[in-house]
Amino acid sequence: MAKERVTVVDIARAAGVSKSTVSLVLQGSPLVNEATRAKVNAAIRELGYVYNRGAANLRQAKSKIIGIVVNDLTNSFFAELAVGVDAVVQSAGFVQFLANTGEKIERQREVIASMREHGVSGLIISPARGTEAADLAPLVASGIPVVLVVRDIAGAGVSSLTSDNRAGALAAVRHLIERGHRRIAFLGGFADTAVFEARVRGYRDALREAGLDASDELVIGSAPSRAGGVTAIEQAMMLEDRPTAALCFNDAVAFGVCDGLRARRLDPGQDFAVIGFDDVIEAKTAVPALTTVSVDPQGMGERAAELLLKQINAGRAEAQAIVSPVRLVVRQSCGAAIERRLKEISS
Amino acid sequence: MAKERVTVVDIARAAGVSKSTVSLVLQGSPLVNEATRAKVNAAIRELGYVYNRGAANLRQAKSKIIGIVVNDLTNSFFAELAVGVDAVVQSAGFVQFLANTGEKIERQREVIASMREHGVSGLIISPARGTEAADLAPLVASGIPVVLVVRDIAGAGVSSLTSDNRAGALAAVRHLIERGHRRIAFLGGFADTAVFEARVRGYRDALREAGLDASDELVIGSAPSRAGGVTAIEQAMMLEDRPTAALCFNDAVAFGVCDGLRARRLDPGQDFAVIGFDDVIEAKTAVPALTTVSVDPQGMGERAAELLLKQINAGRAEAQAIVSPVRLVVRQSCGAAIERRLKEISS
Structure with a gap:
């Protein structure tokens, strides 16, 4: 052979x-x-x-690869983000190579070094937990165009594309309050990330402006996964004064929360209101359809790719921090079905 | 910058x-x-x-990248497969670059060419639909070690690692028959793939050996996704003589089937038996927990990586076609809960 x-x-x-x-x-x-x-x-x-493009690179000092480095490939959010990036870089004649760090900073260092060695034209990075500006300094100093997505790193000096996490959480919790909920939990996510911090801030701001309890026992962290959601709702249901609704760190956690409710013979949407964050593809087809803050991962991937290509073509570019607006997509898991039924009954 | x-x-x-x-x-x-x-x-x-590894490659003619080319990154099966590959290649000092073809043969050609140009040490490929031996011929001729996973390509002349799809489907349908089901559907999947063909063959063989109806109307194809599962069960429920159970093409389809049943106020596991295929991570935590044929995507990724590394280290290797055994994991979606309850009642 x-x-x-x-x-x-x-x-x-x-x-x-x-x-x-x-x-x-x-x-x-x-x-x-x-x-x-x-x-x-x-x-x-x-x-x-x-x-042999390796040899060609030596002469031309450019290649046709875009690297994308993600922190958790098992979360479908990142698969959708990568599909968005791919659509844009493909039509620009690039090939996308993806590497997964699994939230490990050491692995992140290795894959970034490897991508640099192989002459990527630019990098889109969703940094691993705990990444600091110093970790990215050699990369930034090299002048290779970089766009950070999802998580920004203070002082990194490169462009970033993040979502307005605080505003999204604020809108979601206001919606739950309008539906009559008074005891609302925040479920899931790692507390040491900027995304978690911003979402919890929006959650607390909404409670505070309504004069409601924002006590610490209602904020229950977990792995940002479906399994994490199951454990978070278990913990919430063990509180003396149980919540009746929850904003979840992301859609994966929200699906787990729905699973955990069903395991207790509770009907998500009817017996307990659930709101997710991200709007992954399956949010729409899930039963009950998931009410969620739409971050539009595929669209985010497309915008990140466009930003990166602009920098690659310009040769040099000022670092931009773009915060994308988000919107609450109301479906059934927050109790829309109940309200509709009440309306039907009263009309 | x-x-x-x-x-x-x-x-x-x-x-x-x-x-x-x-x-x-x-x-x-x-x-x-x-x-x-x-x-x-x-x-x-x-x-x-x-x-500059590009330069180093010219002297050393080897690099430390393993390429993995998958046909559908939005299916979590492939994310788990990639995580398995990563664990093995990482400990062997390699970095894994992943590219997604989205089932497009033209894109597959581009990403494979790009990976070759950048001097990958070996490639793990889950081929796009419709890939033929001729499409892989230039790659095979180059002598770069290649392992095909999930889908084998007849006559490609490279190693492959697939699952015993027929045996898995046979075991699943036998199980449904033992539970008293007589009208069993096969839901989801693209009919033009070898995997579909093998799973439907196992399904039909089980029905035939029990003297049951294996008519074509009970085999309903769809996209191999959650959304595909929703449409497949819709179609099944419109049959005059409805099925009471289904073997699904994969777990994504099975989750969609459960969603579709709930949308009709039917309880998966209680009112309709559902079996998936793959055993992705969320099969265990889903409600009801999914009965499925375990292919163990992460383990499959690990074995594919080991096979590839063996070939890389050997310099040359005979093509091997490895068919991994699979096993039926009985959880709740096929009605285990009902049976358990009946046992409790009768004891």
């Missing part, structure tokens, strides 16, 4: 020309006549020769 | 040595004394110099 790699020498032999002639054809030189060029190209196709 | 790339000349200047001395240090030459080596390494760290 394992043949030697096809070389320029093999092409030259097959085409009956010199090695230098093959090199000139590969470089697109006008010095080679049409007939010879055709012969060489035929040999290249026949033998399956691949132009 | 965009500074020039740090070069060997910059390092030499900062360390107060010649360019050749820096090169010797970078090559790990024993000709440089310790003090000089320390000075050069300090300058390398300080300036954030990155050894």
